[in-house]
Amino acid sequence: MNESRPRTGRPRSEQSRQAVLHAVDDLLVEVGYAALTMKGIAERAGVGRQTIYRWWSTKAEVLFEAAITDAAKELSDTPRATTIEDVVAYLDGAERFLTTSDAGLAYRVLVGEAQHDAEVARLLGSAALFEKPVHGVLTRAVDRGDIAPAVPFAEAAAILTGPVFYRALTGAARSEVPTAVLAAALLAAVRDLTH
Amino acid sequence: MNESRPRTGRPRSEQSRQAVLHAVDDLLVEVGYAALTMKGIAERAGVGRQTIYRWWSTKAEVLFEAAITDAAKELSDTPRATTIEDVVAYLDGAERFLTTSDAGLAYRVLVGEAQHDAEVARLLGSAALFEKPVHGVLTRAVDRGDIAPAVPFAEAAAILTGPVFYRALTGAARSEVPTAVLAAALLAAVRDLTH
Amino acid sequence: MNESRPRTGRPRSEQSRQAVLHAVDDLLVEVGYAALTMKGIAERAGVGRQTIYRWWSTKAEVLFEAAITDAAKELSDTPRATTIEDVVAYLDGAERFLTTSDAGLAYRVLVGEAQHDAEVARLLGSAALFEKPVHGVLTRAVDRGDIAPAVPFAEAAAILTGPVFYRALTGAARSEVPTAVLAAALLAAVRDLTH
């Protein structure tokens, strides 16, 4: 029941698609975003330039598709015994992703592009990269009775993610405060939202 | 004993400097960062291209100089009667700056550039745009005895700024939670850091 | 004893062949040779691109096949009562063909291509477009005793065709000299070759 399926002509080459995504991944790390060009991607991937333009609009879009899967995986939420451990794991994971991961570098760059490119902003928003794992953490916290069911998840996501996100993007130095202490303080703040 | 002071030749034109800064300000809003070019700035300012390159290295640098003064002014901290009012004012001011101000647009764009341009990152870090007003708020809070003197200011800045910053840069929708509630929760979290 | 005859499989589509030839004819007039592309021909003809490449090597070759029949027809020699009338008719026909006919436009374009494409030159040479009608004119002139049998036909063809050809291809304005006068002069020149 697939609509708009082209039934004629040569089908899209999955091999070329993979080659482009890998080329973007590699080049971002090797030469940086400023030197990441469509021409360079095509040459690295051994692919015609038109083939990229045929399937993606901008290099940000390619980068998004290349990095988003890894990004989601690195931020995936693995349940811990207690809520505070869940929060600590989330904060550590988010910080590691944003500051040391290749996918995190791609994400930060895309956030940068999103500031002056609405389409990139839309793409990133649709990924809900941080919202998803936060949702898992909060859901379990509600189940355990550690926070009220009425806690607004979106606001909680901003509270839990914000500090790490702010430090990573502004380059502010990592604080001497242990993650456990920060986690406890933020969890309390989330709880306070319903008071 | 003045070093590197040019004592001969035509002096730098202050008029040209202003023209360039205003041109950047205007163009950012009018055409967006993606279409902001050195050539365009020069033409808009009625200035030779070389004149820009003589005094600034990159367009990010020009943009920084053009926007930083306004940005600092818009984020300046004006003391309120109570600590919670101080925090509310800070949060509101930061959000307004980031989401609706022209200077805030410039700042967000620069944060974006900073993700792949170390020099821009260094510039932005040196401005300590959010750290300064947070410092004022926290200092008065300590004076009033509302928070312990031992509270790590850098971490507190991340907690207070992070949620607003995260929402503004990821385009997440403003929550239904009133600023006063958020302020109270975050202030409590800051207090928790020293427990 | 037929060589290389495919005895099985789908036979060549005469309909597609005609469609291609007509498309080339039409497009040459409509968009000009510079904008005449294989892609455009295929789309106009409603034919796959491969189908063109299967049967012709270059667009010049298609153009040749598309125009040569009409060209030969337009230059065909119809006997007149006297040799001078024959020559006048030939000159008029050649000029009309080269300056106003669609087939003549195709021919001029092909002559242009032939200057840097040996294969096109070979094709054009094999058509002997002007040589054939000149041969008719001269043969009848010999029969009538108007010129000597020893007249070198190739040289005569150059003398009779050259002036018209030169004017048509260089865009030189048509002279005020009546064709009849020119014909007489050239016919005399042809006669002089054997003196």
Place this chain on the structure above:
Amino acid sequence: MNESRPRTGRPRSEQSRQAVLHAVDDLLVEVGYAALTMKGIAERAGVGRQTIYRWWSTKAEVLFEAAITDAAKELSDTPRATTIEDVVAYLDGAERFLTTSDAGLAYRVLVGEAQHDAEVARLLGSAALFEKPVHGVLTRAVDRGDIAPAVPFAEAAAILTGPVFYRALTGAARSEVPTAVLAAALLAAVRDLTH
């Protein structure tokens, strides 16, 4: 009293101009017109592509400027003792130019382009490459009393140039008729124009 002279800015580089013209000259002979690209010219000349587009519209225009001086020189008319010798020299010179000279190759290619590019046609017409030397030959012939002053020079140019031009562009083989015989015949034809 020069009009429209720009008095400011960097002046046009004569060195770049020469480099482009020489590159075109060389490349035409080395790789042929079909492979003569703006990109290739720029690279060969060590010049930016934009620099070419700044001063010339098409590669045909560059080729024209590169070849026209040499072409005019090779076709220049050097007076002989008698009119028949003048004509023989002209015919030999024209044939040599068209069939063996590099400038002649460029000229033939440009004639080809002119068939579907009105601008090139205009350029070539303005050069009056063959008309000029013919004018010299005819003027002296009139002075000597060998032809009537009333002879239409344009038509005479077509008669004298046409046969050689036709043979060169259609690739027809050089006839066995000696140039002297042809020259005499064509000169008689020119004379006949006023009978």
Place this chain on the structure above:
DNA sequence: AATTAATCGAGACGGTACGTCGGGTCTTTAC
């Protein structure tokens, strides 16, 4: 009827030149 094989339209493929745009530099004259 089933099989075989070459054709067909369609359209994606890797390439390459197009003409333009912007980057950062250089070379003029004017101040």
Place this chain on the structure above:
DNA sequence: GTAAAGACCCGACGTACCGTCTCGATTAATT
């Protein structure tokens, strides 16, 4: 020595065609 002007070399942009390569679908002649 700085300024405006504008040409310079360079290289990426996004597009258009090139000629080739799959696809599924046709269309005969051969089994």
